[in-house]
Amino acid sequence: xxxxxxxxxxxxxxxxxxxxxxxxxxxxxxxxxxxxxxxxxxxxxxxxxxxxxxxxxxxxxxxxxxxxxxxxxxxxxxxxxxxxxxxxxxxxxxxxxxxxxxxxxxxxxxxxxxxxxxxxxxxxxxxxxxxxxxxxxxxxxxxxxxxxxxxxxxxxxxxxxxxxxxxxxxxxxxxxxxxxxxxxxxxxxxxxxxxxxxxxxxxxxxxxxxxxxxxxxxxxxxxxxxxxxxxxxxxxxxxxxxxxxxxxxxxxxxxxxxxxxxxxxxxxxxxxxxxxxxxxxxxxxxxxxxxxxxxxxxxxxxxxxxxxxxxxxxxxxxxxxxxxxxxx
Numbered sequence: 001x002x003x004x005x006x007x008x009x010x011x012x013x014x015x016x017x018x019x020x021x022x023x024x025x026x027x028x029x030x031x032x033x034x035x036x037x038x039x040x041x042x043x044x045x046x047x048x049x050x051x052x053x054x055x056x057x058x059x060x061x062x063x064x065x066x067x068x069x070x071x072x073x074x075x076x077x078x079x080x081x082x083x084x085x086x087x088x089x090x091x092x093x094x095x096x097x098x099x100x101x102x103x104x105x106x107x108x109x110x111x112x113x114x115x116x117x118x119x120x121x122x123x124x125x126x127x128x129x130x131x132x133x134x135x136x137x138x139x140x141x142x143x144x145x146x147x148x149x150x151x152x153x154x155x156x157x158x159x160x161x162x163x164x165x166x167x168x169x170x171x172x173x174x175x176x177x178x179x180x181x182x183x184x185x186x187x188x189x190x191x192x193x194x195x196x197x198x199x200x201x202x203x204x205x206x207x208x209x210x211x212x213x214x215x216x217x218x219x220x221x222x223x224x225x226x227x228x229x230x231x232x233x234x235x236x237x238x239x240x241x242x243x244x245x246x247x248x249x250x251x252x253x254x255x256x257x258x259x260x261x262x263x264x265x266x267x268x269x270x271x272x273x274x275x276x277x278x279x280x281x282x283x284x285x286x287x288x289x290x291x292x293x294x295x296x297x298x299x300x301x302x303x304x305x306x307x308x309x310x311x312x313x314x315x316x317x318x319x320x321x322x323x324x325x326x327x328x
Contacts, residue, residue, distance in 0.1 A: 006103040008299040010034070011056060013043055020045055020054065023090045023097065024110060038300060039225060039292075044113075051113035053085065053222075058299060059103050062225070064096060067107055069146040070224050071095050073201060082137050085111045085222035114220040116212030121246045125216055127256040130239065131263030133219040134206065138232045139268055141201035151202060151230030153186040156284045160291025167294045172307065174314040178290070180328050181283055188280050196273035198232040204285060206235050207242045233274040236264070237281025241320045244282075250323065279324035286317045 017032035027047035035044040035053060040061065043054040057067065071087045078086040087095045088110040097108040119126060149155060161175075161182045168175050203210075203224055210223040240257055247253040264270060290313060293301045321328055 003102070006101075008058060009102045010037060010041060011099070011101060016043055016054060017045070020110070024088065025091055026050075026052070039296065045110070052088065053111045053113055055109050055111060056099065056101075057107045057109075058296075059101065059106050062107070064107060066148055067096055067109065069148050070227055071109065073141075073146055073227060074224060077137060077140060080140050082140065083133070083218055083220040084224075085114045085220060087111055111222065114212035114222045116214035116218070116220060118208050118211070119213050120208050122208070122213070122243065122256070123216075124252075124255050124259045126213055126219075127243060128259040128263035129213075129216065129219055130211070131260035131265075132267055133221070133263075134235060134239070135264040135267035137203075137221065138198070138200065138235070142198055142232065142268075144201050145229045146201055146227065149226075149228035151204065151228050151234060153182075153189040153284065156288045157182045157185050160288045160294075163291045163294050167297070167305070168307065168310060172310070174307075174310045177314050177318070177328060178287060181287060184328060185280050185284050185287075188277060189284075192277060193273050196271040197277075198268075198271075198274070199230065200232055201227060202230045202232060202235050203227055204230070204234060204238070204288075206239045208246070231274075231277075231281075233270070233277055234281045234285060236260075236270070236274070237278040238285040240278060241282025241286065241317070244320055244323060245316060279321060279326055282320055283317055286313075286320075 013032040013034055020026050020032070026045065031046040032054075033044050035042040040058055041056045043056070045052040045054055062070075074084050074086045077084045089095055090097065090110070095109055097110075099106045099108050122130065161178050164175065164178065170176070170179070203221065204226045205223060206221065210221065212220045212222070214220070240260065243256055243260070244250075244253050247256060261270065290310070293305050297305055318328065
């Protein structure tokens with residue numbers, strides 16, 4: 001009997017353990033387990049003395065060239081003393097592997113392990129460290145570009161709204177909010193003084209789940225899957241919005257935000273124009289991921305994406321906007 005074609009598959013950890021022995025010669029019997037399934041599948045690989053993360057990209061999620069651009073960026077940051085999870089070469093000096101999965105060819109890359117812990121609600125000191133660490137990375141990515149997506153109002157929010165219309169009716173109150181937000185972001189970004197806005201390579205997903213904190217003295221960034229070109233304040237605004245979301249005491253959040261800015265500006269100046277746009281940066285990226293949720297419904301979000309989820313999603317970002325005294 002012929003097998004039915006698959007949209008996506010979860011590869012067997014035990015098989016991948018043997019595969020990594022052959023491809024990377026890590027050890028005779030590395031202990032491999034699923035670390036996280038989501039946009040991509042990540043496997044934790046442990047040898048006798050080291051840990052690694054094997055990322056298996058979803059089929060057709062990123063092209064080989066896009067992945068190579070991501071890896072080039074990571075190597076550049078690593079070579080310049082930015083703590084990142086960087087790619088590991090195989091025995092043939094290659095970074096990118098091609099795996100013949102049930103659904104077709106998928107790419108895989110082995111990364112160094114980010115030591116530390118994910119902290120959902122960081123303290124003031126860690127917020128200061130985060131600002132400093134992000135600024136060091138931005139100093140290096142300033143005025144640089146990679147062959148990846150260019151992020152601006154239309155590609156962030158216009159695209160996300162258009163694809164979300166295929167899943168939610170435009171008359172839905174949350175979609176009406178989405179449409180108003182789209183227009184507002186386009187207006188604010190369009191009227192901003194671009195001479196006061198730094199541009200370069202952005203991570204675009206700097207939240208607690210994509211950084212590991214070690215002893216409150218070092219932060220390692222990882223998952224540059226959505227890295228592209230855009231205004232650097234996008235990374236700052238999104239991170240601040242998520243710190244806001246996870247801190248119930250908004251007076252304490254004010255302290256954390258001040259600490260973040262202080263840490264960042266020990267390394268790089270944030271212009272007043274950029275600071276005024278921070279609320280819209282958090283809003284834009286949050287809404288952008290609504291589009292990702294819809295785009296990846298078949299293999300990633302089908303267990304939670306619904307009208308109720310959209311209601312929660314929009315109400316969450318609206319709290320951020322209300323905190324910044326912005327009505328949509």
